[in-house]
Amino acid sequence: MSEEIIGHGTWYDMMAKKIIEREQSLSRSMDNLRTEMGLGASGFPHIGSLGDAARSYAVTLALKNQGVNSELIAYCDDKDGLRKVPAGLTDKGLEKYLGYPVSSIPDPFGCHESFGKHMSSLLLEALDKCGIQYKYYSAKDVYEKGLILNEMRMLLSNSQQVGQIVKEQVGQETYTEVLPFFAVCENCGRIYTTRAYSFEPKTDKVHYKCEGLEIRGRLIKGCGHEGDADIKKGEGKLTWKSEFAARWKALDIRFEAYGKDIADSVKINDRICQEVLCFEPPSHAKYEMFLDKGGKKISKSAGNVFTPQVWFNYGSPQSLLLLMLKRFVGTRALAVSDIPVYMNELDYLEDVYFDKKNVGEKEAIRLKGLFKYCYLMAPPTKPSIHVPYNLLAFIVKLAPKDCLTTYVTEMLQSYGYLKKDQELDEDLLQRINYAANWIRDFEEIKETTVELTVEEKKAVSDLVNKLQTVADDPEKIQNSIFNAAKDNGVKPGALFRKLYQVLMGASQGPRLGPYVLAMGKQNVVDALQRSLKNN
RNA sequence: GGGUCCGUAGCUCAGUCAGGCUAGAGCAUCGGACUUUUAAUCCGAGGGUCGCGGGUUCAAUUCCCGUCGGACCCGCCA
Numbered sequence: 001m002s003e004e005i006i007g008h009g010t011w012y013d014m015m016a017k018k019i020i021e022r023e024q025s026l027s028r029s030m031d032n033l034r035t036e037m038g039l040g041a042s043g044f045p046h047i048g049s050l051g052d053a054a055r056s057y058a059v060t061l062a063l064k065n066q067g068v069n070s071e072l073i074a075y076c077d078d079k080d081g082l083r084k085v086p087a088g089l090t091d092k093g094l095e096k097y098l099g100y101p102v103s104s105i106p107d108p109f110g111c112h113e114s115f116g117k118h119m120s121s122l123l124l125e126a127l128d129k130c131g132i133q134y135k136y137y138s139a140k141d142v143y144e145k146g147l148i149l150n151e152m153r154m155l156l157s158n159s160q161q162v163g164q165i166v167k168e169q170v171g172q173e174t175y176t177e178v179l180p181f182f183a184v185c186e187n188c189g190r191i192y193t194t195r196a197y198s199f200e201p202k203t204d205k206v207h208y209k210c211e212g213l214e215i216r217g218r219l220i221k222g223c224g225h226e227g228d229a230d231i232k233k234g235e236g237k238l239t240w241k242s243e244f245a246a247r248w249k250a251l252d253i254r255f256e257a258y259g260k261d262i263a264d265s266v267k268i269n270d271r272i273c274q275e276v277l278c279f280e281p282p283s284h285a286k287y288e289m290f291l292d293k294g295g296k297k298i299s300k301s302a303g304n305v306f307t308p309q310v311w312f313n314y315g316s317p318q319s320l321l322l323l324m325l326k327r328f329v330g331t332r333a334l335a336v337s338d339i340p341v342y343m344n345e346l347d348y349l350e351d352v353y354f355d356k357k358n359v360g361e362k363e364a365i366r367l368k369g370l371f372k373y374c375y376l377m378a379p380p381t382k383p384s385i386h387v388p389y390n391l392l393a394f395i396v397k398l399a400p401k402d403c404l405t406t407y408v409t410e411m412l413q414s415y416g417y418l419k420k421d422q423e424l425d426e427d428l429l430q431r432i433n434y435a436a437n438w439i440r441d442f443e444e445i446k447e448t449t450v451e452l453t454v455e456e457k458k459a460v461s462d463l464v465n466k467l468q469t470v471a472d473d474p475e476k477i478q479n480s481i482f483n484a485a486k487d488n489g490v491k492p493g494a495l496f497r498k499l500y501q502v503l504m505g506a507s508q509g510p511r512l513g514p515y516v517l518a519m520g521k522q523n524v525v526d527a528l529q530r531s532l533k534n535n
Numbered sequence: 536g537g538g539u540c541c542g543u544a545g546c547u548c549a550g551u552c553a554g555g556c557u558a559g560a561g562c563a564u565c566g567g568a569c570u571u572u573u574a575a576u577c578c579g580a581g582g583g584u585c586g587c588g589g590g591u592u593c594a595a596u597u598c599c600c601g602u603c604g605g606a607c608c609c610g611c612c613a
Contacts (some may be wrong), residue, residue: 006552014552042613083612170537170610192612215612240613260539261608288540289607327551341547341561348560362553369552391575415575482572492572499573512573 007065008369011328012055016062019255019283026280028254032069035060035255036248036282037134039076041102041116043086045123047306047320047334048259048290050130053123054324055257055287057132058373065377073251074124074134078103078116079143079237081182081192083215099190099213099220101237103140126308130317131376137251144234149204151246151277152231152238155180156199156206158276165275166241169268175241183208183229183236185222191236193222196229204232240265245273248282257285290334306334313437315339316430318374319346325373340389343434346374347386354383384427387417393435398515408432457532459488459495464528467521477521478513499528 007013023030035056040049056072063070079101085094092108094115102116112118127134142148155162156179163175179196183206192215194208205228212222229235238246244265247253258266263286273281311320319342323334326345349371351357352364359367372379392408399407405424412418412428424432463484470480485495499512516524 009552011552017552038613040613077613080613172610174611213612217611243613259608262613263538264609265613286539327549338547344561363550366552394574479571485572494572496573 005365007062008372009365010058010062010325010369010373012058012062012325012373013065013369015059015255015283015285016066016068019059019063020066020068022283023254028280030068032071032252033063033254034071034073034252035063035257036073036075036251036253037257039074039120039123041076041078041120042080042082043119044088044307045119045126046290047308047311049123050126050308050320051287051290051324052257052259053127053132053134054130054321055285055328056255057134057376058325059255059257059285061373061377072132072134073253074127074136075142075247075251076116076120076136076138078114078120079139079191079234080116081190082115083192084218099192101140101184101191103138104189122307122309126312129308129312130321131378139237140234142247142250143231143237146232148238148246148250149232151250152181153201153204154277155238155242155246155272156231157201159199161276162242162272165271166268169271170264175239179206180239180242181206181208181229181231181236182239183227185210185225186227186229186235187225188223190220190222193220194236196236200228203228203230205230206236208236241268242272244269245277245279245281248273249277249279253282255284256282257287259289260286261289285328287328306336310336311339313441314434315343316346316434319343321374321376322346322349322370326370340393340438343389343431346371347384347388349374350380350383350386353379356383385417385425387412387428387431389431389435389438391415392431393438396432396435397439404436405429405432455488455490456495456498459484459490460498460528461532462488464525464532467516467525472517472521474513474517476513477516481512 006017019033020030023033037052037056053072053074060070060072081099082094082097082102082105084098085092089108094105094108097105097115102119103114105115107113107115107118109118112121124136137147159179160176162180163173163177166175166180167173179199181196181199182191183194183196184191185194185208188210190210192213194210196206196208198207199205200207207228208226210222210225210227213220237243240262244256248256248269256266266284266286270281270284273279308320314336319339322345323338323342348357349367352359352367353371395408395411396404399411409418409424412424413420413422418424463481466480466484467477470476481495481499482492484490485492496512
């Protein structure tokens with residue numbers, strides 16, 4: 001139990017320390033401690049996929065911070081077969097490609113060279129947007145260029161041992177009979193339908209039959225073809241229960257985080273790596289899955305999954321990294337509706353970082369560290385202006401469409417977030433953009449009919465008259481509303497509430513004088529008259 | 536069958552690289568201030584057996600074991 005603080009005081013610094021200690025005790029080269037992440041290519045990247053990247057990269061940064069070179073490898077699983085048609089793409093005629101490697105399926109959107117490329121590039125775009133640096137490997141290239149040829153040979157030559165390990169670890173006996181290899185059928189082009197029966201070391205060929213495979217109760221039919229696949233030419237791939245091991249050794253990976261869904265697979269691969277390939281497997285960290293919060297109506301109208309791109313509509317890359325990095329253990333339920341919370345929390349961290357908030361020494365170290373990781377070790381040099389997300393959204397919602405930025409600027413000035421004559425900066429404009437998207441997509445303006453009492457009707461119609469004659473002065477307009485209430489025996493508070501409901505569908509709002517002016521007096525008069533008619 | 540996570544204020548959760556003074560935040564509630572209304576803002580208050588039972592320790596929300604409740608993953612592929 002040491003009191004010493006490691007690195008920036010986060011989980012990642014601790015992990016880095018452990019990795020370094022382990023590598024030292026193994027007496028391995030410290031030239032480059034590679035971390036790895038998997039890049040899914042068989043469906044839209046869920047936002048959780050970014051967690052793998054963010055956390056692995058954070059470990060890479062922590063390693064560097066402790067004086068060790070490190071890089072993140074992004075390994076694209078584009079030789080995987082398509083197992084099922086992704087939600088949202090059911091009308092793209094992908095059915096016939098089930099079982100094909102995703103890198104040989106045409107891009108249904110027509111903008112990339114393959115289905116797999118399209119999907120994986122969505123995640124890569126998100127990584128780029130966050131500023132996560134990585135070295136890209138595609139499984140297709142790795143196999144075709146023979147980068148893991150030696151490992152494949154070892155595994156296929158010792159397939160009984162591999163099969164035995166799988167059996168011992170999870171009780172699955174398949175690989176005691178079949179080689180841990182999927183050949184691409186030279187006749188029909190599918191990869192998941194083949195079973196590999198024997199390996200001939202002299203020719204580097206695997207003998208297979210295209211028999212078909214049942215996945216999740218659905219059978220993908222094979223074509224019955226029997227042939228030999230040349231492993232030198234990338235005519236197939238290792239199954240996952242052994243492929244990890246092979247690439248760890250081939251690419252010299254020293255750290256790999258993984259989701260608990262593949263925990264068993266990692267255990268098996270650790271043993272295979274050590275016992276068959278004679279390579280000490282990388283250090284690991286297991287994380288929980290990111291779950292979609294049930295019951296929330298999130299973008300399901302569009303049939304979308306919760307992708308990083310969705311997040312970036314409403315929140316900054318750093319806020320997403322905050323979500324990913326703030327906590328390692330624990331299942332995290334995600335919803336789009338949480339984005340404002342993370343935006344605000346990031347502001348809070350920034351306040352702590354710039355010593356604007358006092359939180360105690362230990363806490364400050366931890367939070368400042370987290371903040372730096374959110375900015376991937378390149379934090380801002382000066383504080384930004386923090387307007388609470390919901391307030392900004394509120395202002396944007398009420399802003400007249402024609403003069404959004406002017407209106408927001410005025411409001412922020414009057415609320416004291418901006419000094420008089422201070423204009424919006426880049427950061428605030430971006431925040432307004434997020435808030436505007438938010439309002440546009442999630443806050444439908446309710447157009448309910450507002451019921452008015454007899455007195456209120458009189459007051460409203462009185463106000464209509466007053467507005468038509470009053471000068472264009474916010475204060476005078478404000479006064480005329482107040483007078484319209486008093487003159488007609490209505491409590492000002494009640495009248496204001498009704499006016500907000502009529503004008504913006506909310507029971508509360510900004511100071512009305514300036515707002516009426518900003519909206520245009522005539523528009524307000526029209527709205528009020530419509531409301532009177534409906535009563 | 537194997538495994539993981541969660542259970543802290545009415546609600547949502549912090550507090551898990553490292554056990555330590557009166558366990559925190561936001562929202563909600565209530566009270567007050569201010570604005571000729573609302574909203575906003577500011578101040579304050581109430582509210583917790585930290586699921587339950589053991590253990591380790593000078594000290595446990597925090598570590599260990601067990602237990603109850605909730606959620607999830609794996610057991611076919613990845």
